[in-house]
Amino acid sequence: MRDKMRKSFAILWPLIFIIAFTAASVLLPTSVSSGSDSSSSALTITASTSQPLYLMRQKVQVNGTVILNGMPAANVTVIVQINDPTSQGLAYRTIPIQNPNFAWPVNITNLFLTDVNDNPINTAKAGLDIYVGMTLYNLYSNTYAYFATLTVFDANFVPIVARGASGSLPPGQPVSLAWPITIPNWACSGKAFLVGNVYTGEPKNGGIALSLEKTVYFAISRVQQGQLQYPTLPPPPAQTTPGIYSTQIGLPPVPKVGSYTVYVTGQASPIIVSSTFTFFNVQSSSGYPPQASFAYWPAAPYENMTVNFDASSSTPEGFNDTITRYEWNFGDGTPKLVNQGNPPDPTATHTYLNAGQYVITLNVTNSEGLWCTASKPITIYPQFGPKASFTMSPQTNVLVDQTITFDATSCTPGWSKQLGGYSPISNYNWNFGDGTIINTANPITTYSYTQPANYTVTLTITDSVGRTDATSKIIQVYNVTGHPWDVNGDGKVDITDIFLVAKAYGSLPGFPGWDPRCDVNGDGKVDIVDIFLVAKHYGEVYF
Numbered sequence: 001m002r003d004k005m006r007k008s009f010a011i012l013w014p015l016i017f018i019i020a021f022t023a024a025s026v027l028l029p030t031s032v033s034s035g036s037d038s039s040s041s042a043l044t045i046t047a048s049t050s051q052p053l054y055l056m057r058q059k060v061q062v063n064g065t066v067i068l069n070g071m072p073a074a075n076v077t078v079i080v081q082i083n084d085p086t087s088q089g090l091a092y093r094t095i096p097i098q099n100p101n102f103a104w105p106v107n108i109t110n111l112f113l114t115d116v117n118d119n120p121i122n123t124a125k126a127g128l129d130i131y132v133g134m135t136l137y138n139l140y141s142n143t144y145a146y147f148a149t150l151t152v153f154d155a156n157f158v159p160i161v162a163r164g165a166s167g168s169l170p171p172g173q174p175v176s177l178a179w180p181i182t183i184p185n186w187a188c189s190g191k192a193f194l195v196g197n198v199y200t201g202e203p204k205n206g207g208i209a210l211s212l213e214k215t216v217y218f219a220i221s222r223v224q225q226g227q228l229q230y231p232t233l234p235p236p237p238a239q240t241t242p243g244i245y246s247t248q249i250g251l252p253p254v255p256k257v258g259s260y261t262v263y264v265t266g267q268a269s270p271i272i273v274s275s276t277f278t279f280f281n282v283q284s285s286s287g288y289p290p291q292a293s294f295a296y297w298p299a300a301p302y303e304n305m306t307v308n309f310d311a312s313s314s315t316p317e318g319f320n321d322t323i324t325r326y327e328w329n330f331g332d333g334t335p336k337l338v339n340q341g342n343p344p345d346p347t348a349t350h351t352y353l354n355a356g357q358y359v360i361t362l363n364v365t366n367s368e369g370l371w372c373t374a375s376k377p378i379t380i381y382p383q384f385g386p387k388a389s390f391t392m393s394p395q396t397n398v399l400v401d402q403t404i405t406f407d408a409t410s411c412t413p414g415w416s417k418q419l420g421g422y423s424p425i426s427n428y429n430w431n432f433g434d435g436t437i438i439n440t441a442n443p444i445t446t447y448s449y450t451q452p453a454n455y456t457v458t459l460t461i462t463d464s465v466g467r468t469d470a471t472s473k474i475i476q477v478y479n480v481t482g483h484p485w486d487v488n489g490d491g492k493v494d495i496t497d498i499f500l501v502a503k504a505y506g507s508l509p510g511f512p513g514w515d516p517r518c519d520v521n522g523d524g525k526v527d528i529v530d531i532f533l534v535a536k537h538y539g540e541v542y543f
Helices: 002-027 495-503 528-536
Strands: 043-045 059-068 076-083 089-097 106-114 123-125 129-138 144-153 159-169 174-182 190-199 214-221 244-250 258-269 272-282 295-297 306-310 323-329 337-340 347-351 356-366 371-380 391-393 398-400 404-407 414-416 421-423 425-431 437-440 444-447 453-463 468-481
Touching (some): 043 258, 043 272, 059 258, 076 244, 089 159, 089 190, 089 244, 106 144, 106 174, 106 214, 129 144, 129 159, 129 190, 159 174, 323 347, 337 347, 495 528
Parallel strands (some): 123 214
Antiparallel strands (some): 043 059, 059 244, 076 258, 129 174, 144 159, 144 190, 258 272, 295 306, 306 347, 323 356, 391 404, 404 444, 425 437, 453 468
């Protein structure tokens, strides 16, 4: 019985949406004054903004009420479309009030970002091009016409861009959409997000929601782009007070001047809808000082290391203004750096010669002659020397006369103020604890002990400017003669030893695959004789 009901419901969905379209078109008025509503007998909705006139960077608050059968509506959705003065969609939202758990026919399965090479990212660098996209899935057995939108907001909830596309959604098949966008330099860095929606048509023309909206957070950065490690953040919560909805957007530093239209639709079901609209205006302004902003990297610089500065996130603020001058004071007594031009370069580099804490100050001037400053502290860390580290193979069950490989490639170089860079390691001094000392420029060496005992192996490294570091390990050598066919020295001859010799087969000293342990007979090459010797002793155990 349930299967029959599901099938019947799936067949009825297209009919319901046809009825919804018809009902919505009948209910929409030919002309509506700001703040008024069109309604069915069951649902009414209102819309207003927090003020009629706004300037750049101000927050536009859209509020209203939704009344269903004379009571504050619960479990409904409110669709908001904001158009700029050129009638282009600026932002789209589908706001749930409580839990509108309709049998939505479409699922937004994915929102995504990629770089221009189609690599997934979750961090976009300001000024660079990326792709944003979404995937839709039709849950029912009939094809749906759709209007899908994707709005990109920065960390101040300023809509960077809104993209939309129309098409047909076949049953049981995913459809992916992607659009190229540029993250503007004025975009606020930090936690930003994508908002995806899908409707039967553009909301201002009577389109209603086919799905709840989907949101995905990402990051806008001044210094990097890629796939970084962030905690997973939950979507924005539903609004919980029946009959009341609210949303907001921020205006960018250079918004379009003129009248903006806010289209609002309340949806209690596919056939119970009500629509209205309102307006707000953005006024041209002048006399606003610029906004100074900058980033620097690396985050933890050292003495005599080049530090990069980027002030491209600074904005001129006034309409038609431009930034004409960037003045940098690096706080260490060196002369100020002034970049002027049309346009001036917002980037700079500087090198701090001594460790300590400094304050960087940026002064930005716009074409009106107005200016603004921003300051940040920076810590310059002292130079540091190399760090010694090594491994031994084998580490345990070492036998008399067995070849041991000592590997110091894990040593790390230190930063040199003198060189203004990392100082390479020039010498590896191995003290094997039995009176033998080897100095070499090669980080890998081999050695064997002729007597059983516990030995302390000490490695001392020296870098190109004479700084040293040392580390030690204890190695226990057993009173058992080493067997060269026990290639890995684990006290038994098994498939691992055969694999190692086979892997090095055909190599000579100096070859990339050369492994001296695999030259079982010591003739300077790894060949069939070495494999034969290991196979001959296969299965022997020495401990």
